[in-house]
Amino acid sequence: MGKFKVELKKVVDDSYDILIGHNLKRTLVEDISNGLLGKIKKFAIITDTNVLDIYAQPIYDLLVEKNYKADIFIVQAGEKSKTRETKSKIEDAMLEKGYRRDCAVIAIGGGVVSDLAGFLAGTYGRGVPFITYATTLLAAADASIGGKTAVDTPLATNLIGLFNQPKKVYIDLEAWKTLPDRQMYSGMAETIKHACMASKELFDFLQKNMEKIYSNDITACEYIANYNCEIKYKVVMKDERESGLREVLNLGHTFGRAIETVSDYRLLHGEAVAIGLVAQAYLAKEKGYMTESDVKKVIALLKKANLPTEIPEYIDREKLIEKLYTDKKVRDGKLRFVLEKGIGDVVCFGENLYATPISEEEIRNIINNYFE
Amino acid sequence: MGKFKVELKKVVDDSYDILIGHNLKRTLVEDISNGLLGKIKKFAIITDTNVLDIYAQPIYDLLVEKNYKADIFIVQAGEKSKTRETKSKIEDAMLEKGYRRDCAVIAIGGGVVSDLAGFLAGTYGRGVPFITYATTLLAAADASIGGKTAVDTPLATNLIGLFNQPKKVYIDLEAWKTLPDRQMYSGMAETIKHACMASKELFDFLQKNMEKIYSNDITACEYIANYNCEIKYKVVMKDERESGLREVLNLGHTFGRAIETVSDYRLLHGEAVAIGLVAQAYLAKEKGYMTESDVKKVIALLKKANLPTEIPEYIDREKLIEKLYTDKKVRDGKLRFVLEKGIGDVVCFGENLYATPISEEEIRNIINNYFE
Incomplete structure (x- = not known):
């Protein structure tokens, strides 16, 4: 019997910059010319x-103008595109167009595009670099830090994927102006989540400035884009592999993801998270972690952001309960929820222990007696 | 405009052990009991x-005996199972059986199983640990060092995948006895490749001891299992991301992979590589890197190993040339081959420059005038 030791210890540097600004299309292409991705000359734009029309095509034109090879690969907008099948189709189209390992991926769009494109880049030729050009508030809040990329499957959302860091993220605040209202509201849910879990200050800012943000006030938008990065960064930095602390980012998401799936994506992700934030607040109140008044404040802020706070009538509540059990935090068949503590903090049981076990009776009580 | 720096520098330790021995089923399960994978209690066996019957079921039984949860996920033997579709099917089956992020994957089989299962483990729940139990000579030579995992697509082999290191590799020499002859011969091709590219000593050993190995002489088998690990380790250690040196492992593979695909997998991987080794030897002779006598020695060794050295009649030679252009080493539309220099060395043009540009005329000349 022989033994062979494979030594693979090394320093990995996945650091990158996030640029927050107005209309960053030219900046992106200039960064590439200036060597952001080394000698790479072929770019698969996924959008x-x-x-x-408003972002991918102009960036494509700028790249071609500079003599780069580029192609645009288009997916239907919406969560339903975040599948293994879409990933395979783009891979095949890229192969067909001659893309090999000497290319990079540019993801232009919201969270769906960056999740899908980041995952695809991570497995294309066993990994090619990618850049994210985030055009939605949701992507700015959610997808630009953390390196979480994934697709959905019929049985679970976000369970097949990778931790894969982009080479740079561009948050284009101008793009927020072009968002349909409902998309903008939906994106706000993740910002409110960040406020609920980590910052009373941000919560108060949102209460006072929601109208300003929704009318694209530059200073207010920059403020929240920055604040989102800071909060997420603090959490992610300490826990890159989601072993514990990062679970707090799941605030509102256990319930949110379940209702999003049961709605068959009639609810946008942020809308589902908004309802999830209400559900966890009710649970937190039941458990004594939040006061009635705190819960009301959370609901009021969500309403101010034009987000739903009730379970839509078309949702099958039994299916919803069943779906909760597919959550990644489920251990040994038991539901676990991250819960808010007051406003701007979460319940913690000890180092890296943030998920409260919740019985089926408890969640059933919330669904049947707290919601309309 | 604001800038946000995400600092993600860290030390990663992917070191692992390879155990070479006879019948390691109990050892594997004991290692798990002793904490090889921490507290993980759920094991998806992919085979x-x-x-x-001879390996997966007994290991499953031993795991269940120790009160672990385990399930066996079976793929049809053969290269055709190495697809995105098979990966999706196993993922869905695992989700159905309740596997979440708190599980590990055990790959039991040859290179196809470890490539597929290693890739699957790398994206399941954004990465769960995996162990490889290699039952073929090919897996021992090829799949146990390097962390290369992948699936094939209609347009390219091994292009969608990951670098993903196992937690431990078990090379069970006893399993070689159960291999069909053709599989054993096929596995020998990678060992001969290692000898051609890096060790005259191993080449000579194989010339002298082929019969011993094929009759499962313990000492001879352990010798080559170890030698394979050593050669591959030296190459891989210096170049984990395949930026240059690792290209030498592609000896015989540019041609080999193309002919494997064009044969629609009638040729086993090693058989295709054997023909590829002959093709690169002819090219090396044309370019003045090998003597006529060296080429004859390579062909003689392949024949001794019962491997093919001619292009089968059913191969469409024009399709074969076309297929060569899908190789990962193609840059700017130009073919590049790793070439042998004498026996036990490869052609090198400078630091990490191992791939020789070959014109279509040159390879066409080999295919039409050197092969029968």
Whole structure:
């Protein structure tokens, strides 16, 4: 019997910059010319039908102008595109167009595009670099820090994927102006989540400045884009592999993801998270972690952001309960929720222990007696 | 405009052990009991129809005996199972059976199983640990060092995948006895490749001891299992991301992979590589890197190993040339081959420059005038 030791210890540097500003299309292409991605000359632009004309096409034109090879791969806008099948189709189209390992991926769009494109880049030729050009508030809040990329499957959301860091993220605040209202509201849910879990200050700012943000006030938008990065960064930095602390980012998401799936994506992600934030607040109140008044404040802020706070009538509540059990935090068949503590903090049981076990009776009580 | 720096520098330790021995089923389960994978209690065994009864089932039984949760996920033996579709099917089956992020994958089989299962483990729940139990000579030579995992697509082999290191590799020499002859011969091709590219000593050993190995002489088998690990380790250690040196492992593979695909997998991987080794030797002779006598020695060794050295009649030679252009080493539309220099060395043009540009005329000349 022989033994062979494979030594693979090394320093990995996945650091990158996030640029927050107005209209960063030229900046992106200039960064590439200036060597952001080394000698790479071929760019697979992955985008969706929403931003094809206003962002992907102009960036494509700028790249071609500089003599780079580029192609645009378009997915239908919406969560339903985040599948293994879409990933395979783009891979095949890229192969067909001759893309090999000497290319990079540019994801232009919201969270769906960056999740899908980041995952695809991570497995294409066993990994090619990618850049994210975030055109939605949701992507700015959610997808630009953390390196979480994934697709959905019929049985679970976000369970097949990778931790894969982009080489740079561009948050284009101008793009927020072009968002349909409902998309903008939906994106706000993750910002409110960040406020609920980590910052009373941000919560108060949102209460006072929601109208300003929704009318694209530059200073207010920059403020929240920055604040989102800071909060997420603090959490993610300490826990890159989601072993514990990062679970707090799941605030509102256990319930949110379940209701999003049961709605068959009639609810946008942020809308589902908004309802999830209400559900966890009710649970937190039941458990004594939040006062009635705190819960009301959370609901009021969500309403101010034009987000739903009730379970839509078309939702099958039994299916919803069943779906909760597919959550990643489920251990040994038991539901676990991250819960808010007051406003701007979460319940913690000890180092890296943030998920409260919740019985089926408890959640059933919330669903049947707290919601309308 | 604001800038946000995400600092993600860290030390990663992917070191692992390779155990070479006879019948390691109990050892594997004991290692797990002793904490090889921490507290993980759920094991998805991925295997193929060839070794299900003799290896996967006994290991499953031993795990269940120790009160672990385990399930066996079976793929049809053969390269055709290495697809995105098979990966999706196993993922869905695992989700159905309640596997979440708190599980590990055990790959039991040859290179196809470890490539597929290693890739699957790398994206399941954004990465769960995996162990490889290699039951073929090919897996021992090829799949146990390097962390290369992948699936094939209609347009390219091994292009969608990951670098993903196992937590431990078990090379069970006893399993070689159960291999069909053709599989054993096929596995020998990678060992001969290692000898051609890096060790005259191993080449000579194989010339002298082929019969011993094929009759499962313990000492001879351990010798080559170890030698394979050493050669591959030296190459891989210096170049984990395949930026240059690792290209030498592609000796015989540019041609080999192309002919494997064009044969629609009638040729086993090693058989295709054997023909590829002959093709690169002819090219090396044309370019003045090998003597006529060296080329004859390589062909003689392949024949001794019962491997093919001619292009089968059913191969469409024009399709074969076309297919060569899908190789990962193609840059700017130009073919590049790793070439042998004498026996036990490869052609090198400078630091990490191992791939020789070959014109279509040159390879066409080899295919039409050197092969029968």
